[in-house]
Amino acid sequence: MSNSIVYDANRQPRKLGTQIGSGGQGNVFILHENPNIVVKVFAPNKLQKEGKELREKITTQIKMSDLIKEPYLTWPQIEVFDHQGKWVGYAMKRAQGEPLSKLAHAMLYPKSFPSIDRTGIVKILLNFLKTTKKLHERGIYIGDVNLGNVLADPKTYKTYLIDTDSYQVTSRSKIFRCPVGRPEMTPIEHHGQDFSSVTRTVESDLFSIAILMFQCFMLGLHPYSQIGGGNPIENLRKGNFPYGKGNPAPGQEGALPSGPWYTIWSHLTFNVKSLFIRTLKNGVNDPSNRASITEWERVLKRYYWAMDEGHNTKEIRPSHPKYSQDKSSQSRSSSN
Template sequence: MDSICVFDPQGVPQQLAAQLGEGGEGAVYRLQVRPDVAVKVYHPDVLARHGVALRGKIEAQVALFQHIPALQQLPLAWPRLSVFNEAGEWVGYAMKAAEGVPLKKLAHPVLQKQVFPGLTRRQITRRLISLLGTIEVLHQYRIFVGDINLNNFLTEPGKDDTVWLIDCDSMQVFDEQGRHFPCRVGVAEFTAPEHQKQSFDTVVRTAESDVYSLAILVFQCFMLGRHPFDQIDGGTPVQNMRKGHFPYGKTGIRPGMPGGIPPGPWYLQWSWLSFKLKNALCVTFREGGLQPTQRPRVRDWLKLLKEYEYSISNGLGGLCDELRPPLPKSQAGISQTAPGLSNSRPVFSTPFPI
């Protein structure tokens, strides 16, 4: 197959090398002379239908990248410049090439053992701290991810301090003139209740909607991919999410009973999270389901995850690093606030004995 050639904004030809992936919108290739650079080329039919709108959003993102130095330091596959075909027609954009495998393989009971042998709780926690740290910066510039799901984040099995955000062209942004470019895609199982049954073309994403989706992702990473709203004899996760029926925690239904946690290792996995992490999940999925402002913020999650890692590393609170312990955590082991971290007060006002 002949190699593909695109042109940068100065009209300089650039040869594309190996294809990295392909989706419904287009294909992604490495740049031949710069393997650390990737190029997304949209499919002709996508350009015919949405080319003008796509170009407007991508060029707004390119401008943001040039004017916000913080974006240049983050692990983002963010549009950096437009590319054109031989006729001078806009066809896509160049970005930093992201490395790794999707978090979907980390949050999977079988693939996790194959791709991440020996994975520990601290290694998961460090990855989540990286991911949430990036999103905290994005939120400072009114950039909201929107389409948060396990396939849109990449991590390298041997490197637990970095998570790459991909598909950045779908993120919701506002340009320097205040024009709104929505995130037009999403996965129902990760979508906040207030945006369910709405067209993604018109939804305005918020920090609160992002953090709800992130809580689902955090839960799944520690719970071997199980969705927080899976339950016995209940509806689908999306239906349960709308009702705010979260089956975990002391106020939940007894495991194994209708409406409770499904059979399997799920209660055991849940028991080894810190009290404060479990509390944050309960607040997010119960009160926060109907009241978005009640949800823990990104900085709250970062604080809790840093405490969790510190506690495991220093033998505090009876927590363990093993991802799949053979027995539930003793109810006598009460999680402590890690020394050296700010503010030992509970982060949330609503207590949940868990």
Template sequence: MNNLIIYDEQRQPRRLGEQIGSGGQGDVYALAENPNIVVKIFNQEKLQERRHELREKVFVQIRVLEDLIKSPYVTWPQIEIFDSNDQWIGYAMKKAGGIPLSKLAHTMLYLKYFPNIDRKGIVQILLHLLDTVESLHKKEIYLGDINLGNFLADPSTFKVYLIDTDSYQVKNARTSQIYTCPVGRPEMTPVEHHGEAFDKIIRTLESDLFSLAILMFQCLMLGLHPYSQVGGGNPVENLRGGNFPYGRGGFPPGEEGGIPPGPWFIVWSHLSFKVKNLFINTLKQGVNDKSKRASIEEWRGVFQEYYFAMQSGFLSSEVRPAERKISRDGEDRIVW
């Protein structure tokens, strides 16, 4: 569709520039006359199946723009767009910048895409992400499909941009109708929603808190999924069983049921005691008890403390420390 014409809400023609993204729902193009604006055009198959539903949801999203339009970090639908036959085909939004978090949460790629980052930078990224997600939660907007590909981080500012926001769960304030998030990944989804079709799930605050904890664990642990373990099935099976192999009482690293061999235990040992506790509370105790899942406020507090501990030299700020941490004061004793 490159260099073709689409039409805005006033049915004024707009020329598309280069394609800059593609996914299961549709394709994203820069606007030729303004590269800071991008256009998402849904796939014909999706439009044939769900045109009315998709448009209705995007229309509801556009109506809650007041604060979101002011944030450069949320690529929220702003303007409906149409084809030459006056058929609705998608929407326009602001362009996001940055590198997918999947490049940060990787044992090697972080060196290429985030060459100057240390662990303080990763914590800054997570703090900014938490602030933006909290602003959405206050509007009863839940992300649902939380994964490393749906967030972009700027390597120089450590700010995070949220993309694919048309999938978010939103509520029509006038009718109270909920428009669900129709996509997701089982390995990122809390156990209470397993066995349901994604488009039927009603996401909650606790849903997002669980999925966010998995994503933040991956960012801090070089991409490792928190439910990966030796000989214990795949992450989805371990998630369902609450088999989080970290914390006291677990199996030694590298042994059956324990943390996989590699740098993972070393990295885990250098996390602050309070950060570890929130992961254990959320991803072990919180699998079946939603009240144990750490809040954004709790995460913000421990990450701020962790940042200052690194800045003060009390904890290592290396992304990949060479040796495990041995505590001087006993608070952070080496445990599995």
């Protein structure tokens, strides 16, 4: 559909430029007249099956004008139509950056984030949490939290939340649910269910967010990866989080995998590790035990301070484990 025309609600033609994204839901194009705006055109089969409900949801999102103004949120702004006047999608601001899937990757992060160190990862996560917190305050939940749905600027470490049309939003008494998700990122209370019928909550987002942050710190390793046992999804369902006291020793069945993982984990501050353990071990079957965004913000800011003061390494991949006393709880400081 590149170089074709869509129309706004006033029947004004808008030329589409280069296609920059595609998927099962549809395609995304740069607006020819303004490269800072992109247009998402839904696939014909998507419109045929879900067009009425989808348009109702997008219209509801467009009415949330304060979120359109959020600089790091690619929120639907205006509806777009084809030459016959049929609704086909919407326009939104264009996000800039690299997906977190390239940050949480041992081979890709040096190319995509060439100057980053561990303080940069903390900045990225704090910026992500700041925007997510605003959504939660509005009763909006991401649902499909994953490394591909967040972009980070390699220079400023600002983050952009994309694919927001899948978020769970509520209009009066009607809930527009998030119809997609990934089992390896989903809390067990929602496993085995059709995502389109699942009502997401603050607690379900918090569980998924903890997994995403763990992967960013651990070069993409899933928190439920371990020696032996099942795959990460099976281990998640059993609550087998192989970090912290009381777990099998390195190399044994059920322990964290061989590689740099123990060393990387050891350099996280005690408070950061404690929130991961609380959320991903104790919080598996008890959603009320999952760390809040406010708690994460507090400990990550302290972690930043600890690195800035030289108490913790800034290295992405330290060469030796850390055994010295944790200093992160001795002061508070903002990394923004």
